[in-house]
Structures are given as structure tokens and as C-alpha cells.
Amino acid sequence: MSEKIVAGIDIGGTNTKYGLVDEYGKILTRGSLHTPDYADAFDFAKTISDIILKETEKLPGTDLHGFGVGSPNGNYFTGTIEFAPNLPWKGVVPLAKHFREASGLPVSITNDAKAAAMGEMIFGGARNIRHFFFITLGTGLGSGIVCDGKIVYGHDGFAGEMGHMIVKAGSNRLCGCGRHGCLETYASATGIRKSYMKFLAEKDQRAPIDPEQIDSAFIYNQAKKGDAAALRAFDYTGEILGLALANAVTLFSPEVIFLFGGLARAGDLIFNPTIKSFDENILKIYKGKVRIIPSSLNEGDAAILGAASLVWHDLKNVAK
Amino acid sequence: MSEKIVAGIDIGGTNTKYGLVDEYGKILTRGSLHTPDYADAFDFAKTISDIILKETEKLPGTDLHGFGVGSPNGNYFTGTIEFAPNLPWKGVVPLAKHFREASGLPVSITNDAKAAAMGEMIFGGARNIRHFFFITLGTGLGSGIVCDGKIVYGHDGFAGEMGHMIVKAGSNRLCGCGRHGCLETYASATGIRKSYMKFLAEKDQRAPIDPEQIDSAFIYNQAKKGDAAALRAFDYTGEILGLALANAVTLFSPEVIFLFGGLARAGDLIFNPTIKSFDENILKIYKGKVRIIPSSLNEGDAAILGAASLVWHDLKNVAK
Numbered sequence: 001m002s003e004k005i006v007a008g009i010d011i012g013g014t015n016t017k018y019g020l021v022d023e024y025g026k027i028l029t030r031g032s033l034h035t036p037d038y039a040d041a042f043d044f045a046k047t048i049s050d051i052i053l054k055e056t057e058k059l060p061g062t063d064l065h066g067f068g069v070g071s072p073n074g075n076y077f078t079g080t081i082e083f084a085p086n087l088p089w090k091g092v093v094p095l096a097k098h099f100r101e102a103s104g105l106p107v108s109i110t111n112d113a114k115a116a117a118m119g120e121m122i123f124g125g126a127r128n129i130r131h132f133f134f135i136t137l138g139t140g141l142g143s144g145i146v147c148d149g150k151i152v153y154g155h156d157g158f159a160g161e162m163g164h165m166i167v168k169a170g171s172n173r174l175c176g177c178g179r180h181g182c183l184e185t186y187a188s189a190t191g192i193r194k195s196y197m198k199f200l201a202e203k204d205q206r207a208p209i210d211p212e213q214i215d216s217a218f219i220y221n222q223a224k225k226g227d228a229a230a231l232r233a234f235d236y237t238g239e240i241l242g243l244a245l246a247n248a249v250t251l252f253s254p255e256v257i258f259l260f261g262g263l264a265r266a267g268d269l270i271f272n273p274t275i276k277s278f279d280e281n282i283l284k285i286y287k288g289k290v291r292i293i294p295s296s297l298n299e300g301d302a303a304i305l306g307a308a309s310l311v312w313h314d315l316k317n318v319a320k
Numbered sequence: 321m322s323e324k325i326v327a328g329i330d331i332g333g334t335n336t337k338y339g340l341v342d343e344y345g346k347i348l349t350r351g352s353l354h355t356p357d358y359a360d361a362f363d364f365a366k367t368i369s370d371i372i373l374k375e376t377e378k379l380p381g382t383d384l385h386g387f388g389v390g391s392p393n394g395n396y397f398t399g400t401i402e403f404a405p406n407l408p409w410k411g412v413v414p415l416a417k418h419f420r421e422a423s424g425l426p427v428s429i430t431n432d433a434k435a436a437a438m439g440e441m442i443f444g445g446a447r448n449i450r451h452f453f454f455i456t457l458g459t460g461l462g463s464g465i466v467c468d469g470k471i472v473y474g475h476d477g478f479a480g481e482m483g484h485m486i487v488k489a490g491s492n493r494l495c496g497c498g499r500h501g502c503l504e505t506y507a508s509a510t511g512i513r514k515s516y517m518k519f520l521a522e523k524d525q526r527a528p529i530d531p532e533q534i535d536s537a538f539i540y541n542q543a544k545k546g547d548a549a550a551l552r553a554f555d556y557t558g559e560i561l562g563l564a565l566a567n568a569v570t571l572f573s574p575e576v577i578f579l580f581g582g583l584a585r586a587g588d589l590i591f592n593p594t595i596k597s598f599d600e601n602i603l604k605i606y607k608g609k610v611r612i613i614p615s616s617l618n619e620g621d622a623a624i625l626g627a628a629s630l631v632w633h634d635l636k637n638v639a640k
Contacts, residue, residue: 131475152467154573155451161570164603169563177603243489250481251571253474283484283497
């Protein structure tokens, strides 16, 4: 009997990564290409499909069962990518259809954070957990919400935008969405940079390096050295994130909240103030019931595994 | 063939109402008893069961299929009522078990807002809607969240406490839960009273009647007469409710938000500012997709219908 494998494709504004993934979450082969080189979406899908099909042939005894795609603004229901500002294709792009035509195989698409949440459920720390949040603290804040073992898509596929909860009404922090005070203007790499600059300014402190060079890694290193503004930026970020998570928990009552992405790698610096604020703000009936822990997915693999897990989820559900 | 009917029981701190309900949501018979008269929970369940069984006998050709119970702090998963401050039974009460033993029939329990949401889905305006919020604006703010046709219970049965999202960090409004700034300290009969008193005080205006007598009905009448503080209290309530709903929508992406309860009966006075704030605060991808409308359930029947619909939901799902 041949071994089932699936393709996981993670589309980013700069690079698209792909891999072939077995049912245990092992990435058998991987590669990437430069997304902006493909002005035509069908051409893009055809190129990747051809590579994947060729790579599959090099793995004797395997049988490719489908393509899972994680993409900014990917819509699971329609199989389209809709108005993604950082991708070369404008408007609504029927990318699942393109991949299906190019490969002749089943294709599932969703957005990157939902794909990663699925990866956590199929291959990571959420294998036996039916109610959890998966939060990506990257440039923005992405979220995949799992309720009773299913990703929450909402009626149009666009549920789960926790980064766009307005956490400070009247805030002057402009979000990429055009509004002000969204959670991701505070709890993200971009957000913590804003907080750090604010705390520096409040103390009339000059930035220790060219402000253009300041990113969350720099703030992390400053905090490790004991810099007060950097430490305060982490505390403030955690304070706001902890309250927002406590609010979201009152709606879903999950068991676990996984934090993932660059900012989550700061460890105690971000987890401690987040958990402290969460505990202070959580409704009593949930107290002590919700764990806030790091994602168990390896950062380099998460996107491909997440995309692949879309297909694995369907295959395993069908097999049941 | 006999006609299937079910019992709906709505437990309140003062009165417990019950009724026999047919599959079209018609209440065939109804009654009530005084909850505090029953210090013993089994005695309570036995008394109601006996009445219901007797009432069923008076309806020839009907066949009673189960008991649905809506109660403060009712837990669907465990069939218990847990630490309900306004009920005579302390701690964790196995009320579903008591009803089952007393009646020999299947029993489902949930909290009152979730039961009413189920009523809206089975008998009301949500019959063809798979993603919606049902918000009760009563003394507090209750909510039932329906995602893909299912009530959101969370891992422990306690999801859907929208009234306890903290909407104003640092607020001095004390909530019944012991924290400050919860949505229900603003958007509820209690909340609008606080806002009205605040706006009166800000204008150095004396309360037009004994402050003890001021309730949401009085504020409604004042607003209808053009009283500035009362009008502002409605606007302020809607402003805060609209933002909170916009935030909750980013997580669930529902199609409809039903408002129910005393405050919802104020009509345009509460709907207009709520919808205005919602539209101003909603993330662009949801704009124009979410309707905020009154519940179609009759206020006097909603609780019994909601409780009964717990059983109807199971019966109809099994029948599918």
C-alpha cells in the first residue's frame, strides 16, 4: 500500500514556501519561490503544481492526495484570495480552482493564521484539544479560533480577526485596516515598537540606535539588558493582550491559548505580563481553567504544516 | 399517530414558569410557581414534573417527549445548576437528574440566554440562520452565540458571557461579577440607569423623581419627552453596545444580531445609536453584512419556548 502525502503551500508577499508532508507532520521535501515573479495567478498555481507533482514522483511509494494552501485573505468557503494588499493578484482570485485545474487534485485554502491553528490541531500541541485559540504575534496579530474541534469561519469565512478587536476606543494608533486602537496596533511586532518609542519619548530618552533600525528583536535585546523602556513595552503589550484574551475567553471558553510568532519567542518577557493581566481580568468561572502556552510548532515549519493539515484534516475526517 | 409535545421550564429567582409546547412553538398550556417555596431541588423537580405529566394527560392525543429547562447558571454539559446566587439551592445542583428521576423522560438544561437563542433558532427569526448572536438586555446582559447552527458552549459549558467582556478598563462601574467595566454595567437596564444618573449629575440636574424609583422604563418615558439626559443615556448605551458588538463580530462573523429584553423594546432609541456605533466601528470586510434587529420572540413566551426548543432541537436533529 502506498503512503499518503499532501502538499502544503504557504503564500507570502515575498516568498511562497511549499512542502510535501506525511501524515505524521514530517516534511519530506520543501522549496520556495519568489511570489512577485508571478503576475498571473494561474501561472503561479501551474508552476507550483508542476514542481510538486515532479517532487512526488521522486518519492517512490507515495501517493499525493491534495493541496492545502495558506494565504493572506484566503477564504475557505469560496477557495478564493480576496483583495490581498501584499500579493501580486488584485481583486478576488479563484486560486483553489487554478490549483485544481493545474493538478487535478483536491485543494483547500484558508488564511495563514487559520492554517497554522489547524496545524497545531493536527500535528502540534492541540491534538486532543477541541476548544482553543491560536494567536500569531508577527508584524500583525493573526488568530485561528477552534470551537468544538472546528475552525470558526463565520457565515462568510472571515471570522477570527482577533487582531482587529478595538481595545482602546479613542486611541491614536492607526491600524492597517484604517481604524484606530485595534489589538494588533499594541500586541504585535509593530505594536511593541510603537509602545517602546512612546516610553522612550515619555522619559525624554533618545533612541539608543537609529529609530529606523528598531524592531522587536532589538527591543527584546534591550529588555534582556534591563532597559526600562523596553521592559515597560513588554509589560504594556502583555497587559493589553491579557485583557483582550480574557474578553475573548468570555465568548468561547477555550482550554488553551497558544501564542506563536516572533513576539511569542520572547518567552517570559511576554508570557508573564500577558498571563498576569489575563488572571487579573478573567471572569471568575474561567479562573484557572485556561492555559496560555507557546505553540509547539516549529516556526520554520508551521506555515507548510498548517497548510498541509487542511487536507489531512479532511482526509482523516473522511476516514473516520 | 400522536402529536409530540415537550415541556419548557424557565427558572427564575422569583417565579418558575412552565408550559407544554408543540413542534410549531405553540404553547398549549402554561403555569407558574414561586421558586423560593422549594428549598429542596428534588422536591421542586418532582412538583413540576407531576404538574406537567398531569397537564399532558388533559391533552388527548399528545405524547410528551422531554423537558427543556432554562435556568441562571444552567450547564448544558453537566445538567447541573452551578452556584446560582438568586436560586434557593446552593452549590452544584444536579437538576437534570432530578427531573429525569421525577419524570422518567429526557431532560436538557442550559442557561436562560442560551435557551432563548435556541428558541429564536427553532421558532423565531433565526430559523434559516446558522451564525447569529442573541442578546438579552434585561437587568444584566445575557447572550447566546450560535456558530454554524450550534450554541457555543465552550469546553466547560460556560461560553457566551458577552455581558462580562470588559469594555472600559479602569471604569468605576462595579459589576455583579466583582470586576469593573463589564459590558452589562453599561448596556442593560441597570447600566442605562447608571448612565442617566451620571448625565443628570454632570448637568447639576436633580432627578425628576425619587432616584430609587428611576428604572429603564422611566428613562424611556423621559427620552420620549425629549429629556436631554435620558436621550444621552440611550445614545451612550448604544455607543458602547455597538462597539462591543463590532468587536464580537470580528471573532464570529455572524449574519444577524438579535436584541431582546426590556431595553430592546425602546426601539429606535436604542437601535439607532447601537447601529450607528456598530457601523462606525466595524471592520471593513463585515460592513453591510450584519443585521442588528429585534428578536421575533414574544417576550412573555420566549423563556418557555427557549427551554422547550432545547428538546425540539434534539428531537429534530435525531429525526434528520
